[in-house]
Structures are given as C-alpha cells and as structure tokens.
Amino acid sequence: MSEQTQDHQSLISKAGFETRAIHAGYEPDPTTGAVIPPIFATSTYKQDGVGGLRGGYEYSRSANPTRTALEGNLAALEEGERAFAFASGLAAEDTLVRSTCRPGDHVVIPDDAYGGTYRLFDKVERAWGVEHTPAPVSDIDRVRAAIRPGQTKLVWLETPTNPLLNIGDIEALASVAHEAGALLVVDNTFASPYLQQPLTLGADVVVHSTTKYAGGHSDVVGGALVVRGHDLAEQVAFHQNAIGAVAGPFDAFLTLRGLKTLGVRMDRHCDNAEKVVEFLTEDRRVDSVIYPGLIEHPGHRIASRQMKRYGGMVSFRVSGGEEQALAVCERTEVFTLGESLGGVESLIEHPGRMTHASVAGTALEVPADLVRLSVGIETVEDLVADLDRALG
Numbered sequence: 001m002s003e004q005t006q007d008h009q010s011l012i013s014k015a016g017f018e019t020r021a022i023h024a025g026y027e028p029d030p031t032t033g034a035v036i037p038p039i040f041a042t043s044t045y046k047q048d049g050v051g052g053l054r055g056g057y058e059y060s061r062s063a064n065p066t067r068t069a070l071e072g073n074l075a076a077l078e079e080g081e082r083a084f085a086f087a088s089g090l091a092a093e094d095t096l097v098r099s100t101c102r103p104g105d106h107v108v109i110p111d112d113a114y115g116g117t118y119r120l121f122d123k124v125e126r127a128w129g130v131e132h133t134p135a136p137v138s139d140i141d142r143v144r145a146a147i148r149p150g151q152t153k154l155v156w157l158e159t160p161t162n163p164l165l166n167i168g169d170i171e172a173l174a175s176v177a178h179e180a181g182a183l184l185v186v187d188n189t190f191a192s193p194y195l196q197q198p199l200t201l202g203a204d205v206v207v208h209s210t211t212k213y214a215g216g217h218s219d220v221v222g223g224a225l226v227v228r229g230h231d232l233a234e235q236v237a238f239h240q241n242a243i244g245a246v247a248g249p250f251d252a253f254l255t256l257r258g259l260k261t262l263g264v265r266m267d268r269h270c271d272n273a274e275k276v277v278e279f280l281t282e283d284r285r286v287d288s289v290i291y292p293g294l295i296e297h298p299g300h301r302i303a304s305r306q307m308k309r310y311g312g313m314v315s316f317r318v319s320g321g322e323e324q325a326l327a328v329c330e331r332t333e334v335f336t337l338g339e340s341l342g343g344v345e346s347l348i349e350h351p352g353r354m355t356h357a358s359v360a361g362t363a364l365e366v367p368a369d370l371v372r373l374s375v376g377i378e379t380v381e382d383l384v385a386d387l388d389r390a391l392g
C-alpha cells in the first residue's frame with residue numbers, strides 16, 4: 001500500500017458506518033482505476049525472483065486480493081483489528097475453536113444456540129476433546145456458574161438468539177468471561193455490525209454467517225471472524241491458512257457487494273419489522289409476538305442499550321396451535337416458505353418442523369405454535385396484507 005493509500009484508508013476508518021461500508025478495505029486499482037475490486041480468479045502469483053512477492057501475494061489459500069478487500073471492510077465495520085473470511089459461518093466457527101482451544105478445554109454456549117453451532121460443539125468439537133455446557137444468554141448467573149475456572153476458554157454468545165430472540169448483555173458477559181480468563185465470542189449474524197458492534201462493548205471475537213444480512217441477497221454462503229487484539233489475530237491467521245476453509249474470490253466479491261448497502265437494507269428491515277410487529281400485536285389470531293423492540297420483551301432494556309435498532313427477525317405464536325402455525329406458513333404468497341434469513345426477500349418458517357426439528361425432545365425444543373419471520377425489504381403494506389390473508 002502506498003503512503004497516500006494508507007492515509008486515505010486511515011481517514012475512512014474514522015468515518016461513519018455507511019462511508020466505511022462503501023470505501024473501507026479497497027482503493028481504486030492503481031493501473032486501471034477500477035473502483036470495485038476485481039474477482040481475482042487466480043490460485044498463484046508470479047514472483048519477481050525467488051521469494052520476491054509483488055504486493056505480498058503468494059498463493060490464494062494464504063491470501064487473495066478480493067478476499068483481502070472483504071476482510072478489510074469487515075474489520076472496519078466491526079471496529080476490529082483484523083477480519084478473516086471463510087467458506088461458511090460454520091467454517092469460521094470451527095477455525096476459531098481450533099485457534100483458541102486444545103483437547104481438554106471447555107466452552108460455554110447458548111442453550112438456544114444456532115442449530116449448526118450446537119451440532120458443531122456436540123458432534124465435532126466434543127470428539128476432538130473440547131467439551132461444552134449450554135447456558136441461557138439472558139441469565140448472567142447461570143453463564144457464570146457454567147464456567148469451569150482454568151478450563152473454560154470461550155464464552156460463546158448469540159444476541160438476539162434464534163428463534164426466540166433472547167438478549168444477552170454483551171458488556172456484562174465480557175466481564176464474566178474475562179474474570180475467568182476466557183474470551184467472549186459474539187455471533188453477530190442476527191444484528192449485523194450496523195445494529196450492534198460487540199468488540200466495542202468488550203467482546204474479543206465476532207463471528208458472522210455472512211450468508212445472512214452481510215451478504216443480504218441469499219446468493220452466497222460465507223462466514224467471518226473479526227478479532228480484537230494482535231496475538232489472537234495472529235493465531236486465527238495461522239489457523240485460517242493451516243486449515244484452509246477460506247472464502248473464494250467470487251464469494252468474497254458478492255459478500256463485499258452486499259456489505260456496501262448493509263446500512264440502508266438494515267434500516268428498511270427494521271422499519272418493515274416494526275410495522276409487521278404492530279400488525280401482529282393487535283391481531284386476535286395471534287397469541288403473542290416476540291421482538292426485542294417491544295417494551296414487554298424481557299431483554300428490551302439491554303437491547304435498547306447495545307443495539308441501534310431491533311432487527312428484521314420477528315417470531316410469533318398463533319392461536320390454534322401447531323396446525324394453524326403450519327397453515328399460516330403454507331398460505332403466504334409474498335413471504336417465501338424457507339430456511340435461512342437476512343436476504344432482501346421475506347421468508348417464513350415453522351421452527352419446530354424446520355430449522356429446529358433436530359432439537360425436538362431436548363431442552364432446546366421450541367413451541368409448536370411458533371412461526372418465525374425474516375422480514376424483507378419489500379413494500380410493507382404487501383407484507384402485512386400477506387400475513388393478514390395467511391392468518392385466515
């Protein structure tokens with residue numbers, strides 16, 4: 001990087017969120033002036049003499065310029081020291097565990113963790129010798145009690161959680177983790193860095209499934225880690241290269257393209273979610289609405305403190321039990337029946353039979369009359385009319 005480029009990126013790193021989203025991590029190409037980073041579809045790089053690397057690139061598992069641009073952008077958005085892009089959210093999570101834990105270590109995870117995260121700890125990390133204890137994110141005393149002093153290396157937090165949208169206090173849990181010599185990891189997939197920046201509240205690592213709001217268009221699977229602290233960054237950098245579950249250049253390009261509009265998309269997701277919540281709360285065919293923006297939500301006060309707004313995810317329980325919940329999911333025409341979340345299009349799903357079917361009969365089981373919405377950025381009147389029709 002030239003001095004001028006460094007000065008410019010340093011100015012951008014102190015700018016507002018949307019300015020960082022659009023400019024951080026990449027400077028127009030000095031030879032062509034290309035404003036957008038090209039998709040560097042190359043595995044290797046010509047060396048000027050043995051070991052003479054132009055621009056520091058040697059082999060694309062280790063580093064690739066399109067991925068570097070995405071990583072620089074993510075680091076700026078989360079206000080972290082460095083970011084690392086992976087092939088999926090779960091690849092990022094596994095790399096983090098291997099960067100920070102050894103067989104015999106222990107991790108505290110949310111008792112309503114994302115299903116894939118739970119499976120990773122239960123079936124993969126456990127077989128490697130890393131044990132876990134589930135604890136509710138909204139109960140600090142129970143998280144503290146789950147910590148095994150000297151053995152617990154990570155306290156893993158999701159906030160809001162999926163699909164019950166429980167809220168954990170990032171600042172308080174960072175203190176609890178640090179008192180025990182553990183790191184606080186926050187899966188920030190649901191909030192996105194636009195609504196919440198865990199590293200500024202004391203967290204050590206942010207995890208993302210960039211598949212969701214970061215990418216934002218349901219057209220790419222990816223993951224990321226953003227870390228605070230030089231030593232931790234070095235550990236993760238080593239393991240990213242040693243394990244190799246990296247984001248490819250085309251995926252990195254799409255994710256970076258999505259991030260540029262994160263702020264405007266999230267504001268519209270929130271506007272639409274608020275109007276959908278207003279409609280559902282007043283409707284007699286709905287039993288209860290779960291949204292951290294509601295004053296009666298048990299995590300509302302903490303969410304107000306640590307989030308800019310309350311996000312695009314809404315869950316509700318219908319009157320009439322499971323049968324009616326399934327019928328609602330199958331009757332919508334604008335909301336698409338499907339898993340995943342965070343794209344511009346609205347999605348509806350029945351957690352009990354779909355995303356959370358694997359936890360039936362366990363402590364993680366969700367109510368049978370629960371419906372989850374990922375509220376998209378369509379015309380909100382169409383979304384409300386669709387739900388009105390589907391409720392029958």
Ligand SMILES: *Cc1c(COP(=O)(O)O)cnc(C)c1O
Nearest residue numbers: 088089090114116189209211222
């Ligand atoms: C989807 C998701 C993941 C896993 O990410 P993939 O990109 O699907 O591997 C992790 N955490 C949360 C909260 C998610 O929603």
